[in-house]
Amino acid sequence: MSLPSGVRHIPGHLDRPEQEKLVGALREIVRAAPLYTPAMPSTGKEMSVRMTNCGTLGWVTDKERGYRYQATHPVTGERWPPIPEMLLTLWRELSDYPHPPEACLVNFYSDTAKMGLHQDRDEADLDAPVVSVSLGDACLFRVGGTTRSGSTQSLRLESGDVVVLGGAGRLCFHGVDRIYPGTSDLLPKGGRINLTLRRVTRPV
Numbered sequence: 001m002s003l004p005s006g007v008r009h010i011p012g013h014l015d016r017p018e019q020e021k022l023v024g025a026l027r028e029i030v031r032a033a034p035l036y037t038p039a040m041p042s043t044g045k046e047m048s049v050r051m052t053n054c055g056t057l058g059w060v061t062d063k064e065r066g067y068r069y070q071a072t073h074p075v076t077g078e079r080w081p082p083i084p085e086m087l088l089t090l091w092r093e094l095s096d097y098p099h100p101p102e103a104c105l106v107n108f109y110s111d112t113a114k115m116g117l118h119q120d121r122d123e124a125d126l127d128a129p130v131v132s133v134s135l136g137d138a139c140l141f142r143v144g145g146t147t148r149s150g151s152t153q154s155l156r157l158e159s160g161d162v163v164v165l166g167g168a169g170r171l172c173f174h175g176v177d178r179i180y181p182g183t184s185d186l187l188p189k190g191g192r193i194n195l196t197l198r199r200v201t202r203p204v
């Protein structure tokens with residue numbers, strides 16, 4: 001079955017040495033901007049995924065103020081570290097968009113973590129795609145159309161795979177149903193990391 005228009009899955013886009021280099025860069029990022037547990041708007045229910053960001057803006061959520069972008073880490077109050085050069089290169093290769101990303105959300109999934117079906121729609125500029133990288137254990141990724149009730153399909157994402165949601169696919173619903181523990185030896189303690197690059201503001 002083919003993916004919705006504007007949704008691309010690029011298996012193995014990053015080779016093993018590139019994945020290792022990226023994990024090294026992420027270690028520095030997490031040292032400066034520790035992973036924290038985000039909470040859903042209004043209910044305050046904690047997400048199973050832990051998060052941090054790099055870039056001039058980071059995506060955050062909490063009970064009181066909900067989904068938003070901000071320039072500082074919600075726990076430390078510090079600015080986010082810069083996006084690694086490797087990821088800016090990846091964006092230039094795949095985004096077909098003339099401005100750099102502003103946010104790179106780092107999602108860490110433990111063996112039991114998942115992410116419900118949602119749209120990425122907190123960005124002012126929807127002309128830019130969402131470019132998303134998988135590292136570590138494989139996952140079952142679900143993608144549908146632009147309405148919540150539409151049909152969906154599932155694909156397995158492996159370490160080094162990239163998914164692009166752009167054009168007609170920019171607002172497709174998507175989520176992560178499960179992690180497959182022990183399917184990669186990239187991360188010494190296991191788990192899955194997802195990096196999601198986004199342009200947030202409209203360039204002036």
Ligand SMILES: O=C(O)CCC(=O)C(=O)O
Nearest residue numbers: 105107120132176194196
């Ligand atoms: O983990 C993934 O592959 C998807 C993450 C995601 O959809 C998001 O952070 O908005």
Ligand SMILES: [Fe+2]
Nearest residue numbers: 118119120174
């Ligand atoms: Fe998303």
